Amino acid sequence: MSFLKKAAIATAITAVTLTMTACQTQDVKQEMATAPELNNQDLYEVDHEGRHYVFDDFATYQEFLTVGETSYRKVLIGEGPKNETLVFGLRAEDKKKLSGIAGVEMYSGNMPADETFYGEMRAEDGRLYVFSTLEDMEAVRATGEAAYRLTQIGTGPQGQSVVFVLNSGNKKKYPAALVERFKEINAL
Numbered sequence: 001m002s003f004l005k006k007a008a009i010a011t012a013i014t015a016v017t018l019t020m021t022a023c024q025t026q027d028v029k030q031e032m033a034t035a036p037e038l039n040n041q042d043l044y045e046v047d048h049e050g051r052h053y054v055f056d057d058f059a060t061y062q063e064f065l066t067v068g069e070t071s072y073r074k075v076l077i078g079e080g081p082k083n084e085t086l087v088f089g090l091r092a093e094d095k096k097k098l099s100g101i102a103g104v105e106m107y108s109g110n111m112p113a114d115e116t117f118y119g120e121m122r123a124e125d126g127r128l129y130v131f132s133t134l135e136d137m138e139a140v141r142a143t144g145e146a147a148y149r150l151t152q153i154g155t156g157p158q159g160q161s162v163v164f165v166l167n168s169g170n171k172k173k174y175p176a177a178l179v180e181r182f183k184e185i186n187a188l
Contacts, residue, residue: 150174
């Protein structure tokens with residue numbers, strides 16, 4: 001085979017490969033653009049008047065803290081941590097969904113939390129628990145206490161004691177990033 005034929009074949013193969021790569025890249029970008037947002041970066045829980053409220057959206061959580069109710073909700077009687085009514089506060093875009101709601105899925109253990117997870121749990125006793133992992137949040141929900149913690153008395157948004165929940169892997173380190181994130185989220 002002559003040098004020109006080999007060069008022409010190599011050029012054709014390169015062009016086809018580049019075209020296929022470009023098409024695959026475009027397909028991946030389209031899939032990423034159409035992939036639904038998981039909304040699994042944060043979770044907020046509140047024990048209030050004998051009910052256990054769960055929110056996967058900070059704005060809905062803040063609205064609840066201000067008003068004491070949520071516009072849209074999914075209610076499960078007797079399904080809370082202490083058999084109380086479990087109420088999922090929903091965003092407007094989630095109100096008609098029967099499944100795929102991040103707060104419900106994460107609470108039920110059917111959706112993993114994002115690696116940048118942040119969680120808050122407001123207990124009836126006035127304490128505000130802050131989490132960096134969903135696993136730590138689940139443990140406190142199950143037992144009612146944090147085995148490892150850093151407590152700051154009176155530093156919460158309404159003067160609550162704030163309990164930064166730690167675990168066996170980080171119990172000897174000051175949770176500077178979690179404390180800073182708490183202050184940033186709560187505008188303190």
